[in-house]
Amino acid sequence: MLTLFPGEIPTYLFTLPAMLQLELSSNQLSGPIQEFDTLYSHMIIVSLGQNQISGQIPGSFFQLTSLIDLDLSSNNLTAHSVCDASNLKVLDLSYNNFSGLIPSCLIEGRSLVVLNLRENHFKGTLSDNVSDHCNLQTIDLHGNNIQGQLPRSLSNCADLGILDIGNNRMVGTFPFWLGRLSDLRIIVLGSNLFYGSLTYPTRDRKSREYFSKLQIIDIASNNFSGNLDPQWFERLASMMAKFNDMGNILSHQSFYRDYHDTVAITYKGQYVTFEEVLTTLTAIDFSNNALEGDIPKSVGSLVSLHILNMSHNAFTGRIPPQIGEMRQLESLDLSWNKLSGEIPQELTDLTFLSTLGLCRNKLDGRIPQxxxxxxxxxxxxxxxxxxxxxxxxxxxxxSSNRNEVQVNTSRDHVDIILFLFVGVGFGVGFTAGILMKWGKIGKWLRIA
Known part of the structure; x- marks a missing residue:
């Protein structure tokens, strides 16, 4: 492994005796990459990420038959030709200026485990000919210009754990079929053109295995509508488990280094990139859609959830007091809806809550203190x-004035009752006197 200082890539690197690993990341290196000599035919890992390298990727890169890990992220590279790298396991071309169609070999092939093309200018649609022996575990295409529907053949990627296609132009209804992927932990579909209901299809309603390991789901800024199916929360088994602060980092081990997955989500009102994702990081973002009806009470069963954002929708009814059971919640945003009633006192049990959004609703009553x-x-x-x-x-x-009014009202009631009793007493006495008088008169008459 080599570590260099800022400047152009030294030409002698391309004439050195055979190496297995070339590590030049985070050195502010600039200039183009030269063709690799055949001496590098046994190279396993090349890491040139986070530099200022520009120009095209030499074709010789992808003729290194032993190359399994290539990191060219965060540079200024503009061309690619990767289909010749038949044994490549990790390909990270994120944060560059690549454009054009995504090579179908990257999606259809059998060797890749990690495909990261984040924040480039790729366009077109994704191939729907994913191999039956797909080994992909991470697919990150966030921030491109990809159109069309999500290929259903991705269900062949049985080990897929992370799918991030956020901030593209993809369309279609929610891909419920992803729920059958038992290792899926992160789904990011935000800022696309997805639409339709979030009600589970009839054929899938009986299955309880869907999304059992899901820990992060972001479908914000789409066109989803209708009532939110309570089963959404009833199936997220990983978020129902008792909280464990000893989480593991999501990564992929290669021969010489660990590749750490990353994810960017809205966290406490800020768009944050997590360079290392722990299995204990949990988040649900359904914001900026057209969802309506009640917020399902079943959300309270997600006792290990950290972030819940359901803002900018059309939810009605009351805030479920069951949210108070989510004791690990750090950020709760229900703003810009049509929620009514009082703020449940149970929400004061959320002792880790540091961000709260309830603005622009129809709530009333006293704010908990x-x-x-x-x-x-x-x-x-x-x-x-x-x-x-x-x-x-x-x-x-x-409150003291209200008590005084109540006391005065009570006194008025007492006075009225006493007055009635006095009146009644006077009337009874007067009547009795008359009767007694008439009694005496009658006696007199009988004597007479």
């Missing part, structure tokens, strides 16, 4: 005309 709710600012609640109490300036009314 305990635990984490003492730390949230106006922005968490604004746009709910019925809410009152700190941190809002709108008071809920003086």
């Amino acid at each position: 305990s635990r984490q709710f003492l730390t949230f600012e106006n922005t968490s609640y604004e746009g709910n005309t019925g809410l009152c109490g700190p941190p809002l300036s709108k008071p809920c009314g003086d």
Whole structure:
């Protein structure tokens, strides 16, 4: 392994005796890559990521028959020809300026385990001829110009754990068939043109094995609509398990190094890239769609969930108090919906909650005044005309005055009752007096 300083790639590197690994990442290297000599035919790993290398990738790269791990990420490369690398396991071309169609060999082949083409300018559609012996475990195509539908033949990738096609132009209904992939942990479909209902198809409703390992799902900024099927939350077994803070890093082991998967999600209101993804990082982002109806109470069963974002939809009804059971929740965003009623007191049990969004709803009543709710600012609640109490300036009314009114009202009731009793007593006495008088008169008459 070689470590160099900033500058152009030294030409002598391409004439050195045979090496198995070339590690030049994060050195601010610039200039083009020269053709590799045949002395490098046994090269296993080439890592030139996070430099300033420009130009085309030499064709000799992909004629290295022993090459299994190629990292050219975060450079300024503009051309590619990769289909000759028949034994390649890891290909990372992310954060470059590649364009054109994605070579079908990358999707259809049998050797690749990691395909990372994130943040480039690839276009066109994805091949639907994925091999029956697909070995892909990570597919990251985030931030390109890919169109069309997600190939259903990806279901042949039985070991697929990460699928990120966010921020493209892909269309179609939600791919429920992905739920059959038992190792799938991360799905990112956000910022595309997906549409339709999120209700499980009839043929899939009886199966309880769908998405059992899923820990991150992002379908934000699409056109999903209709009511949210309660089964969405009832099937996420990995988020129902008792929280364990001893998570493992999602990675792929090669002969000489570990390739760590990354993911970018909205975390506490910020778009954050996690360079290392722990198996304990859990998130659900359904924001910016047209979902409506009640938020299913079954969401409360996700006791190990960290991030829940269902903002910018059309949800109605009350906030489920069952959310208070999600004790690991750090970020909750239900803003810009049509939720009504009071804020459940149970939400004060979320002692790890550091970000709360309830603004622009139809909530009313007093804002809870305990635990984490003492730390949230106006922005968490604004746009709910019925809410009152700190941190809002709108008071809920003086409780002492209400008590005084109640006491006075009670006294008035007592006075009225006493008056009635007095009146009744006076009437009874007056009547009795008359009767007694008439009694005496009658006695007198009988004597007479």
